[in-house]
Amino acid sequence: MIKLYGFPVSNYYNIAKAALLEAGVEFEDVRTVPSQKDDYLAISPMGKVPAMEVDGAVLTETSVMVDYVAEHLGGSLYPADPVARAQVRELMRYVDLYIDLAARPCFGEALFGGTVAEAIKEKSKADLERGVAALKRRARFEPYMAGSEPSYADFVAYFSIPLANAVATRFFDWNFMADWPELAAMMAKLGERESVATIEASRQG
Structure with a gap:
C-alpha cells in the first residue's frame, strides 16, 4: 500500500x-x-x-x-491535449514559484511566531505583488484556472494561495484574495469536491 x-x-x-x-x-x-x-x-x-x-x-x-x-x-486531472497539459503545469509553477515561494520567507513569523527581518518582508512583498499580477494575467478562471474542468493547478492554488494571503494581510495590509472574485469562485467550487472536504475535515481535527 x-x-x-x-x-x-x-x-x-x-x-x-x-x-x-x-x-x-x-x-x-x-x-x-x-x-x-x-x-x-x-x-x-x-x-x-x-x-x-x-x-x-x-x-x-x-x-x-x-x-x-x-x-x-x-x-x-491533467488535460489530454499536450499543450493544455503543459499549461496546467505552467500554472502550478506560477503558484509555486511566484506566490508560495515569494511569501514563504515570512511564514516563520506569520504562522509560527518567529521573527523575520524587514528587508526580507520588503522583498517578499515585491515578489508577491509581481506573482499575483502574473497569475491574474495567466489563469483563465472559466471557472477553473485552466478552463472549464478542474486540474491539479486548482488544487495547488487552493492549498497554497491562502497561506501567501495570510502573509500579505498580516504584514502588508493587503488581502489580495478579497479583490480576486474569480479565485474565490474557483475555490468555492473546488471546496465542494469530496477530496477537498476530506482534507478540510482532517485539518480541523
Whole structure:
C-alpha cells in the first residue's frame, strides 16, 4: 500500500493527498513533521514533507508525486491535449514559484511566531505583488484556472494561495484574495469536491 508522509499544515502534503483522493487510491496516511533525524532522512533526504512510499521506493517532491498519480494510478486531472497539459503545469509553477515561494520567507513569523527581518518582508512583498499580477494575467478562471474542468493547478492554488494571503494581510495590509472574485469562485467550487472536504475535515481535527 502507498504511504503518504506529512501533516495537515503543509500545503504540499495536502496537494499530494488530494491527488491520491481524486484518484480513489487507498493509502496509509503517516503523520510526520519535517525532521533532520536520521530515521526520517532515510525516507526523505532533505527531511521535508510530503514523502510518498510506493512499493518500497520513495518519492519526495510534490510535483513528482502528482505526476506519478496521474500517469499510473488513474483519475488524472491533467488535460489530454499536450499543450493544455503543459499549461496546467505552467500554472502550478506560477503558484509555486511566484506566490508560495515569494511569501514563504515570512511564514516563520506569520504562522509560527518567529521573527523575520524587514528587508526580507520588503522583498517578499515585491515578489508577491509581481506573482499575483502574473497569475491574474495567466489563469483563465472559466471557472477553473485552466478552463472549464478542474486540474491539479486548482488544487495547488487552493492549498497554497491562502497561506501567501495570510502573509500579505498580516504584514502588508493587503488581502489580495478579497479583490480576486474569480479565485474565490474557483475555490468555492473546488471546496465542494469530496477530496477537498476530506482534507478540510482532517485539518480541523
